[in-house]
Amino acid sequence: MSSRADIFQRHHPRLFGIAYRMLGSKAEAEDVVQDTYLRWHAADVHEIRSPEAWLKTAAARLSIDRLRRAKLERESYFGPWLPEPLSDADLGTPELAAEFDSDVSVAFLTVLEALGPEERAAFILHDIIDDDYADVAEALGKTEAACRQLVHRARERVTSRRRRFTVDDATRTRMLEKLIIATNSGDRDRVIAVLAEDATMVSDGGGKARALQRPLFGPQRIAMFWYALARRQLPGVERRIENVNGEPGIALFLRGRLYSVATVETDGQRVFAYYSIVNPDKLGSFASVHTGEAQRRRFC
DSSP states (O other), X not given: OOOHHHHHHHHHHHHHHHHXXXXXXXXXXXXXXXXXXXXXXXXXXXXXXXXXXXXXXXXXXXXXXXXXXXXXXXXXXXXXOOOOOOOGGGGOSHXXXXXXXXXXXXXXXXXXXXXXXXXXXXXXXXXXXXXXXXXXXXXHXXXXXXXXXXXXXXXXXXXXXXXXXXXXXXXXXXXXXXXXXXXXXXXXXXXXXHEEEEEEEEEEOTTSSOOOSSOEESHHHHHHHHHHHHHHTOTTEEEEEEEETTEEEEEEEETTEEEEEEEEEEOSSSEEEEEEEOOGGGOTTTTTOOSOOTTOOEEO
């Protein structure tokens, strides 16, 4: 018979997946998982019919409570708020990699920010985790009918805000290479050629690093921003292709130190959105990126 610790460990990737998708923060998700374990350790397991359902319910409810507090805190956040990105090291086990096999991109998590806490939980449990409505109702303490409404509203809001592109990693990498070459060149026309007509650029510095205080809209304004940066001729600027939340993104280094991590939305022909995380509090997983690994493409 499996021990209490073994049962929890078996479900750990799923619990972390729920909490991270709910909160967009690795640190907050880890806290939720730890709190779930403490409750699990104190529970009478003989009264628990389904350990998996019990653990998912605990993680979902703890995440809802934390997200309510977080939304209040994010109202006073300096500048745009973006999720804390995950590195390959964060997804280092096969179990975690499998858990995040479905979309967990920065772009998708940013869309989920538009949902209320219970809407977000219902949508994640049903549409991503693939729980049926009975399980969702048990997890949220609501009727199945109420959960159907929550998921329906959430799905409509997500669909209306989300761009749906199917782009493989090789194609995404080629687009990132074009973008890096264009931005390094300082040629505004070259940058504009890579961007979609309705392109956006969002930067999260959290008041702790220099970043855009408001999103930029349109290829001309975005190109002018990169043109101005190129003219400053900052020494030791290097952009590398790195996996961010399981898909190719860009890590920017200044004099060998990580400055930002970015991901894009692309259809393989143009870049529609550029999300840059500059807040150093969110870059811990990427701060020790190794140099010189053969699989990385380097652009100086």
